[in-house]
Amino acid sequence: MKKAFLPVVLLLVLIVSACGGNKQEQSSSPSASAAPESSAPASSEAPSQEASAGTVIYESENGPVEIPASPQRIIGLTNAPNIISLDGKLVGVDEWTKKNPLFADKTANVETVSDADLEKIIELDPDLIIAGSWMNNLDKMSEIAPTIVYTWGKLDYLAQQLEIGKLLSKEAETQAWIDDFTSRAKAAGDEIKAKYGENVTVSVFEYDLKDVYVFGNNWARGTEILYQAMGLKMPAKVEQDALEPGYYTLSQEVVPEYAGDFIVLSKNKEGNGAFLDSETWKNIPAVKNNQVIEIDTEASSYSDPTTLEYLLDIFKKGFLGN
The missing domain is CATH 3.40.50.1980 (Nitrogenase molybdenum iron protein domain)
Known part of the structure; x- marks a missing residue:
């Protein structure tokens, strides 16, 4: 009986060891969803980790936040124009973006909202909120939906756009625009x-x-x-x-x-x-x-x-x- 049992045990040990080796190898590979730290300019060397089905971990300036991989109902209390430029799906924007003639078409059916309008924010049922670090009710907003906070001026204008690109899983597209724009602007300056x-x-x-x-x-x-x-x-x-x-x-x-x-x-x-x-x-x-x-x-x-x-x-x- 013991002689017949030993090969089975050894076989099970080999199977478990092989599975463990595969898991370790997979965990050392970067995830396909990338979102480096918000305080740094463009980088493809610090990818986000996939949190669960349909979500990723975004490394915000306040720490990691689990967000939708493809947000469908964004409230942009700040940086709304950056979001619009990447065809982000907004349901709420600040009053200044709403007044801006460049975005009239894109914000025609978008509600005007502020950090004081918690009831309105709840009604809009966002799956992602983007706010400024100077705003009120950030903790309460975080209870409504994942809330990403940016400090005005912490990033330069191109790094900020790239950060929004990472947030919306459009980093490569954003970097391509940055490279093209800076080249064309420099040529005009020359x-x-x-x-x-x-x-x-x-x-x-x-x-x-x-x-x-x-x-x-x-x-x-x-x-x-x-x-x-x-x-x-x-x-x-x-x-x-x-x-x-x-x-x-x-x-x-x-x-x-x-x-x-x-x-x-x-x-x-x-x-x-x-x-x-x-x-x-x-x-x-x-x-x-x-x-x-x-x-x-x-x-x-x-x-x-x-x-x-x-x-x-x-x-x-x-x-x-x-």
């Missing part, structure tokens, strides 16, 4: 500098009811394109006062001191444009030389692919006529 000189300068101004603002290199209004992607220069006064904080408030009298060879003017429909009829404005060399490029404030207040492509086209025509 062409501008070849035409006007390496040291040609540009200022970005905006006005409201009482003040005028000049922007640094990362405050939307196309600043990321002009100063980062195109490599154009800002006047010394702009660099001194606006580069670090992002923007600087001016009195109308000193605007000429901050004006570059070219001016990008963000026109605010709700602002007081009477300043544009003043002699102070009319006597700025860029204004006299017809080197003012106008953009719409409402359509220029984000740095997502849709907005960037829209502004790149305007800038190419404004600087180069093509």
